[in-house]
Amino acid sequence: MTARPHLRALEDEAIHVLREVAAERERPCLLFSGGKDSIVLLRLAEKAFRPARFPFPLLHVDTGHNFPEALAYRDRRVAELGERLIVASVQDSIDRGRVGEETGPRASRNRLQTTTLLDAIAEHQFDAAIGGARRDEERARAKERIFSHRDEFGQWDPKNQRPELWALYNGRVRRGEHLRVFPLSNWTELDVWEYIRLEDIPLPDLYFAHVREVFERDGMLYAANPHVTLLPGESISPQLVRFRTVGDMTCTGAVRSAARTLDEVIAEVAASRVTERGATRADDRFTEAAMEDRKREGYF
Amino acid sequence: MVANRLPARSAAGIHDSSELLRFSTAGSVDDGKSTLIGRLLYDTKTAFEDQLSHVADVSRRRGDARTNLALLTDGLRAEREQGITIDVAYRYFSTTRRKFIIADTPGHKQYTRNMVTGASTAGLSIVLVDARTGLVEQSRRHALIAGLLGIPQLVFAVNKMDLVGWDEQVFRRIEQSLGSLGGAAHTVAIPISALTGANVVERGSEMPWYAGPTLLEHLEEVPVDGDLTGGPARFPVQWVIRPQSAEHPDYRGYAGQVAGGVLRVGDEIAVLPGGRRSRISRLEQAGEPVDEAVSPMSVTVHLADDLDVGRGDLICAIDQPAVASQELTAMVCWMADRPLQAGGRYALKHTTRWTRAIVTDIVHEIDVNTGARSPASELALNALGRIAIKTTSPIAVDPYEVNRTTGSFILVDEATNATVAAGMICTTT
Numbered sequence: 001m002t003a004r005p006h007l008r009a010l011e012d013e014a015i016h017v018l019r020e021v022a023a024e025r026e027r028p029c030l031l032f033s034g035g036k037d038s039i040v041l042l043r044l045a046e047k048a049f050r051p052a053r054f055p056f057p058l059l060h061v062d063t064g065h066n067f068p069e070a071l072a073y074r075d076r077r078v079a080e081l082g083e084r085l086i087v088a089s090v091q092d093s094i095d096r097g098r099v100g101e102e103t104g105p106r107a108s109r110n111r112l113q114t115t116t117l118l119d120a121i122a123e124h125q126f127d128a129a130i131g132g133a134r135r136d137e138e139r140a141r142a143k144e145r146i147f148s149h150r151d152e153f154g155q156w157d158p159k160n161q162r163p164e165l166w167a168l169y170n171g172r173v174r175r176g177e178h179l180r181v182f183p184l185s186n187w188t189e190l191d192v193w194e195y196i197r198l199e200d201i202p203l204p205d206l207y208f209a210h211v212r213e214v215f216e217r218d219g220m221l222y223a224a225n226p227h228v229t230l231l232p233g234e235s236i237s238p239q240l241v242r243f244r245t246v247g248d249m250t251c252t253g254a255v256r257s258a259a260r261t262l263d264e265v266i267a268e269v270a271a272s273r274v275t276e277r278g279a280t281r282a283d284d285r286f287t288e289a290a291m292e293d294r295k296r297e298g299y300f
Numbered sequence: 301m302v303a304n305r306l307p308a309r310s311a312a313g314i315h316d317s318s319e320l321l322r323f324s325t326a327g328s329v330d331d332g333k334s335t336l337i338g339r340l341l342y343d344t345k346t347a348f349e350d351q352l353s354h355v356a357d358v359s360r361r362r363g364d365a366r367t368n369l370a371l372l373t374d375g376l377r378a379e380r381e382q383g384i385t386i387d388v389a390y391r392y393f394s395t396t397r398r399k400f401i402i403a404d405t406p407g408h409k410q411y412t413r414n415m416v417t418g419a420s421t422a423g424l425s426i427v428l429v430d431a432r433t434g435l436v437e438q439s440r441r442h443a444l445i446a447g448l449l450g451i452p453q454l455v456f457a458v459n460k461m462d463l464v465g466w467d468e469q470v471f472r473r474i475e476q477s478l479g480s481l482g483g484a485a486h487t488v489a490i491p492i493s494a495l496t497g498a499n500v501v502e503r504g505s506e507m508p509w510y511a512g513p514t515l516l517e518h519l520e521e522v523p524v525d526g527d528l529t530g531g532p533a534r535f536p537v538q539w540v541i542r543p544q545s546a547e548h549p550d551y552r553g554y555a556g557q558v559a560g561g562v563l564r565v566g567d568e569i570a571v572l573p574g575g576r577r578s579r580i581s582r583l584e585q586a587g588e589p590v591d592e593a594v595s596p597m598s599v600t601v602h603l604a605d606d607l608d609v610g611r612g613d614l615i616c617a618i619d620q621p622a623v624a625s626q627e628l629t630a631m632v633c634w635m636a637d638r639p640l641q642a643g644g645r646y647a648l649k650h651t652t653r654w655t656r657a658i659v660t661d662i663v664h665e666i667d668v669n670t671g672a673r674s675p676a677s678e679l680a681l682n683a684l685g686r687i688a689i690k691t692t693s694p695i696a697v698d699p700y701e702v703n704r705t706t707g708s709f710i711l712v713d714e715a716t717n718a719t720v721a722a723g724m725i726c727t728t729t
Contacts, residue, residue: 015598023539165420
């Protein structure tokens with residue numbers, strides 16, 4: 001008997017995780033952004049629960065600074081699936097005075113999302129939020145459980161995590177607490193791309209090379225957009241680029257690329273010598289422990 | 301370098317069909333474990349430039365003589381500040397032949413629980429041995445835990461060969477001293493230097509007397525499968541799919557992950573713990589019909605008869621059923637600050653079923669360094685021992701040595717919801 005190919009073994013594990021959280025929690029939700037990792041999560045949820053409907057709604061935390069292409073993809077995909085989408089808006093959190101908008105040319109709503117997410121979890125009484133985070137993304141994530149406990153303030157306590165043995169996930173929480181559940185924990189960026197090819201999953205055009213108006217800052221290329229102010233010396237020019245991650249427009253960088261097809265993207269990812277967050281996410285660059293700090297506060 | 305050892309990162313797509321091997325490593329601050337993992341990531345071209353430049357920066361700031369590859373596996377700020385590893389970290393690398401998941405666990409005595417956690421999903425374990433000191437208490441502890449957790453493959457990586465002049469006699473003495481330390485596991489010893497990279501990924505020219513595989517060659521070639529497909533069929537029901545829609549008014553599928561053996565359409569099965577019998581009428585994987593399913597496939601099972609089957613039930617081979625029992629003995633690793641005592645009551649999760657359990661007896665404690673048994677009235681944090689428990693409802697189990705899924709459980713403190721024990725079933729009564 002030959003062993004199961006690794007992509008299928010990862011798929012088996014992720015489906016198992018999705019069914020466990022659905023069975024162990026009363027009110028889970030699945031975080032869907034229109035990014036490639038959450039797109040893969042939706043495919044896995046289809047495999048886990050069809051022909052029935054998903055036993056959870058989808059939740060999108062909308063910063064108001066999303067790429068229009070990602071939002072269009074989100075709405076199209078939700079309609080195809082016939083599932084329920086809840087949109088939690090950072091703009092609402094700002095309007096209600098829950099958070100204050102950052103100011104200055106480097107302002108971003110990335111950090112504000114945490115409050116919006118935690119408010120949405122409280123409002124809808126979600127006791128589990130399923131996310132597409134992977135352990136290969138970042139050093140703090142490498143130590144996180146697949147079923148990751150959050151206290152009533154939404155905080156992660158890395159030194160006090162529950163041991164996770166075999167595939168016996170402990171889904172118990174007290175009222176007001178919740179779990180973050182990561183079915184793609186053991187996937188790498190390349191695994192995600194190869195799975196997208198294996199399953200022939202459509203993606204937003206952002207992931208493929210296209211000509212876009214961009215400007216350079218701190219060695220990264222950012223899309224010209226209405227939400228940023230250029231600094232002296234910065235200028236906008238058209239470049240052939242694609243995105244390796246798709247997050248908030250203000251902090252997600254593009255990479256120069258001519259990869260227009262899935263095969264070309266996979267060849268590029270396989271040969272890449274820089275991590276996707278290192279290449280494209282300003283949010284992780286501020287301090288050595290940026291992600292660790294944001295996770296403790298309740299970030300995705 | 302031979303073609304099949306070229307890193308996958310330069311050969312896109314080839315590893316669509318590669319296999320997955322999970323392995324654990326354990327070691328303490330000084331035995332070079334972090335350097336070894338850094339070396340594997342570096343020499344398989346898995347470490348990225350931004351990570352490497354970060355590590356080079358930190359090495360320079362700290363005044364290290366060369367780029368310290370151990371820093372590649374540095375995790376949380378709390379750990380960097382204290383210079384220790386506090387938790388299991390997961391690392392990934394791949395070659396054209398396999399994708400590897402490393403559960404990297406710290407080795408000090410107080411972290412036995414992390415070693416057990418990392419070992420629980422591993423198909424292979426690497427025990428680091430310092431060539432200068434040979435086997436020490438800690439190496440024995442690692443081997444003992446790997447044995448208890450039923451890891452089928454054990455590698456003793458005899459590290460720091462550069463510090464003993466690449467001396468074959470040193471390696472042979474250590475190899476001989478292993479004796480039966482590996483227990484039932486298939487055991488090999490490999491002389492390496494994580495610092496220089498000799499025999500890790502590249503062979504190097506320093507130890508011409510060594511004709512065996514490099515560590516990576518060994519990792520690429522050991523059998524991945526446990527003995528799960530050979531055993532009797534086991535399928536814990538995780539979730540019942542019942543659309544109750546106009547399109548699928550009568551659809552009723554039992555979803556789960558195969559935990560052992562082979563399920564085939566037409567097979568006669570028993571549903572435990574009740575003991576009802578039926579036949580598999582249909583198997584689906586992601587909506588598509590399949591003729592058979594093996595571990596670890598996540599599939600949906602349909603039965604010919606209309607039984608009341610739910611989450612927590614175990615579908616198994618009719619001629620080799622699991623044992624439904626309320627009383628069993630088990631080896632446990634205790635993971636909570638407050639010691640385990642006879643009379644303790646806990647929630648117990650076994651496969652997909654939760655029940656309650658009372659600890660009726662502590663049979664003995666096992667010395668984690670020597671394997672010696674001694675009577676005990678309680679098990680402290682990080683202690684290993686054999687206990688007897690009674691559950692409030694029957695669970696369908698196998699001995700752990702027969703099946704790592706149907707033979708394992710966790711205990712959870714109902715007041716705090718903390719996972720307090722890992723359990724491996726020995727016997728039922």
